Amino acid sequence: MKRIILPLILSIAFSFAQTVARAELTGPTQNPYFVDGREGIGNNNNDGKSWLTPKKTIQAAVNAAMNDFPAQVWVRAGVYHETVTTEYVSIYGGFDGTESDRRDAKWWKNLTVIDGQGTQGSVVTLYFAKVDGFTIRNGGSGIGVSGDEAWISHNVIRETDRCVSLSDNKPGYSWITNNLLMDFDEYGIYNSRADVRCNTIVGNGSAGSHGIHRLLGNCISNIVTGCDYGVYDCPYTAFNHLWGNSVRDYYLSDNPQKTLGDDDISEDPEFANPDPQDPDYRLCYGSPCINTGYWDDAQPVEVVVDLDGHPRDQGCDPGPCIDIGAYEYGVSEDVDVIIESPQGTTWTIEPCQTSQVIEISASTEIEGASIDHVDLWIDGVRADPAPTYNETTELWTCEWTLPCPLPSQVAIRIRATDTEGNYAESAAAVELELQESPSVIFIRPEDSCGTTHDGHSWLTAFHSVQQGVNAAASEDKSEVWVAEGEYDVSQYGLSLADGVAVYGGFELGQCAREERDWLIHPSTLTGPSSAPVVTADCVGSGTALDGFTLAAGMPDCGGGVYCTDSSSHCG
Numbered sequence: 001m002k003r004i005i006l007p008l009i010l011s012i013a014f015s016f017a018q019t020v021a022r023a024e025l026t027g028p029t030q031n032p033y034f035v036d037g038r039e040g041i042g043n044n045n046n047d048g049k050s051w052l053t054p055k056k057t058i059q060a061a062v063n064a065a066m067n068d069f070p071a072q073v074w075v076r077a078g079v080y081h082e083t084v085t086t087e088y089v090s091i092y093g094g095f096d097g098t099e100s101d102r103r104d105a106k107w108w109k110n111l112t113v114i115d116g117q118g119t120q121g122s123v124v125t126l127y128f129a130k131v132d133g134f135t136i137r138n139g140g141s142g143i144g145v146s147g148d149e150a151w152i153s154h155n156v157i158r159e160t161d162r163c164v165s166l167s168d169n170k171p172g173y174s175w176i177t178n179n180l181l182m183d184f185d186e187y188g189i190y191n192s193r194a195d196v197r198c199n200t201i202v203g204n205g206s207a208g209s210h211g212i213h214r215l216l217g218n219c220i221s222n223i224v225t226g227c228d229y230g231v232y233d234c235p236y237t238a239f240n241h242l243w244g245n246s247v248r249d250y251y252l253s254d255n256p257q258k259t260l261g262d263d264d265i266s267e268d269p270e271f272a273n274p275d276p277q278d279p280d281y282r283l284c285y286g287s288p289c290i291n292t293g294y295w296d297d298a299q300p301v302e303v304v305v306d307l308d309g310h311p312r313d314q315g316c317d318p319g320p321c322i323d324i325g326a327y328e329y330g331v332s333e334d335v336d337v338i339i340e341s342p343q344g345t346t347w348t349i350e351p352c353q354t355s356q357v358i359e360i361s362a363s364t365e366i367e368g369a370s371i372d373h374v375d376l377w378i379d380g381v382r383a384d385p386a387p388t389y390n391e392t393t394e395l396w397t398c399e400w401t402l403p404c405p406l407p408s409q410v411a412i413r414i415r416a417t418d419t420e421g422n423y424a425e426s427a428a429a430v431e432l433e434l435q436e437s438p439s440v441i442f443i444r445p446e447d448s449c450g451t452t453h454d455g456h457s458w459l460t461a462f463h464s465v466q467q468g469v470n471a472a473a474s475e476d477k478s479e480v481w482v483a484e485g486e487y488d489v490s491q492y493g494l495s496l497a498d499g500v501a502v503y504g505g506f507e508l509g510q511c512a513r514e515e516r517d518w519l520i521h522p523s524t525l526t527g528p529s530s531a532p533v534v535t536a537d538c539v540g541s542g543t544a545l546d547g548f549t550l551a552a553g554m555p556d557c558g559g560g561v562y563c564t565d566s567s568s569h570c571g
Contacts, residue, residue: 077110090130107133166192203227221293237261337416352511362416405450445485484521501544
C-alpha cells in the first residue's frame with residue numbers, strides 16, 4: 001500500500017510547489033531573504049530576514065529560503081564569487097541595500113555580479129525559479145535550466161561557453177527576455193522549449209558558435225550577431241534582427257533555402273559602440289531595430305521593461321510597438337544635452353588645428369540624480385577617450401583629433417546619461433570649413449594623412465621642405481613652418497628663397513611661432529655628402545632659417561649652411 005500512496009503524496013507536494021512557484025514568478029513580492037557580500041556586514045550565520053541581518057552568500061540565502069517556502073532572495077550590489085543552485089526560489093539582483101519593495105531594484109545601476117570562477121558547469125542552475133537583474137560570468141554555462149518554467153530576465157551573461165542551456169524541458173515553457181548575452185564561445189541559448197524575446201545576443205566570432213540553437217518556442221524581437229550561425233533550427237521566428245553572422249544568419253535544416261524568418265531583417269543594427277573592447281549594445285538614433293519589434297498585449301511584465309529599466313513602446317505613433325533587442329531606444333524629457341562650443345552647424349577649422357575641443361552641457365531634472373557620463377559619436381565612431389567633466393566650466397569636454405583628409409561634413413551625436421539611467425540625445429550634421437593661412441606654408445613628415453597636400457594647413461601639409469619653400473615664394477607667403485621630424489634633402493640640399501623665413505621645431509597643432517621648442521621637438525635636415533645642407537644664394541633680410549638641426553653636408557663647401565651674396569638670418 002505504501003508503494004502506491006508515497007508517489008501520490010510526492011506528486012501532490014510537487015504540484016503544490018509548482019503552483020506556488022508559478023504564482024511567485026508572476027506575482028507580487030513575497031517573503032524576501034537578503035544578501036550583502038560586504039565584509040563585516042553579510043554573515044551566513046545571520047537569519048537573512050532583513051538588510052540589517054543579511055546572509056553573505058547567495059547560496060546560503062537560497063538554502064534558507066527553500067526551508068521557508070515560498071520565499072525570494074534579494075541580493076545587494078557587489079561581486080559574488082560562487083555558483084548557485086536554486087529550486088522554486090527566485091533570486092533578484094540590483095539592490096542598494098535599502099529597498100522594501102522588489103520593484104525598486106535598479107539592476108542597471110546597482111551592478112550585481114555572480115562570478116563562477118571558471119567552473120565547467122553552470123554558474124547558476126535553476127529549477128522552476130527566476131533569475132533577474134544580474135551580471136553572470138566566467139563559467140561553462142551562465143545559466144543552466146533543469147526542468148520547465150524558468151524565467152531569465154534583465155541579465156547580462158558573458159565570458160562563458162554557453163550563456164543559457166536548457167535541458168529536461170517538460171511541456172511547460174521557460175521565458176528568456178531582455179537579456180544581453182555576449183562574448184560566448186559556443187551558444188547564446190541552447191536546446192530549449194522557451195519563449196525567447198527581446199534579447200541582444202553578440203558572439204565573439206568563435207568557430208562553430210550559434211546565437212540561438214534548436215529552440216522549440218517563439219523567437220521574437222531578438223538581435224543576433226557575431227556568431228557562425230545566428231539562429232539555427234528555430235522554426236518559429238519573427239521580427240528578429242539577424243546580421244553579421246559569418247556562415248548563416250538563419251538556418252533551418254527542414255528548409256535550408258530559407259535565409260530569414262518571417263519579418264526578420266538583416267542589416268547593421270547600429271549599436272552605440274560595437275567595439276568588443278568597450279561595447280555598448282544600446283541602439284543609435286536611426287537604427288533599423290527601432291520600432292520594428294513585435295508587441296503582444298498578452299506578454300508578461302518582464303518584456304515590457306528593458307535591460308535599462310525603461311518601459312517599452314516609447315516612440316511609435318500609433319502604437320504599441322517596441323524595439324528589437326534588449327534595449328529600448330528612447331530619450332528622457334528630464335535630461336538635456338547640447339553642444340556649447342563650437343556653436344552652430346558650421347565649424348571653422350583654423351589652418352594650424354589638428355584637433356577640435358568640443359564642450360557639452362548636460363543636466364538632469366530627476367530628483368536625486370546627476371549626469372553620470374556623456375558619450376560623443378562622430379560619423380558613427382565613439383570618441384575615445386569620452387568627454388570628461390570640467391568642474392571649472394561645468395561642461396563636459398572632449399578633444400577630437402581631426403581626420404585627414406578632413407571631410408566637408410560629419411554627423412555629430414551626443415548622449416547624456418544620468419545616474420538613474422535616463423538619457424537624452426542630440427544629433428546634427430556639421431559642415432567643416434578648413435581655412436587657409438594667409439602667410440604660412442606648413443610642412444610635416446611623410447605620413448598617411450590624406451592625399452591633398454597644398455601646404456595650407458597642418459592637415460594638408462607638404463612633406464618636402466623644398467616644396468614648401470618654393471610654394472611660399474610663388475604664393476607670396478613669408479613663412480614656412482616645419483613640424484618635428486626628419487627631412488631628407490640629400491639630393492640637392494635645401495635652397496632658401498628670398499623673403500621666406502623657414503622655422504623648425506613645431507609640434508603638430510601649434511598655432512604660434514612663439515610656442516615651439518626646437519629642443520623638445522627637433523626638425524632635422526639631412527643633406528648630401530657632396531654639397532651643403534642649406535644654400536642661401538642672393539637672398540635678402542626677410543630670409544631666415546631658424547630652429548633646425550642640420551646633419552651631413554660637405555664640410556669643404558659650407559657644410560651646414562652656405563651663404564653667397566646674401567643678408568641672411570640663420571638661427
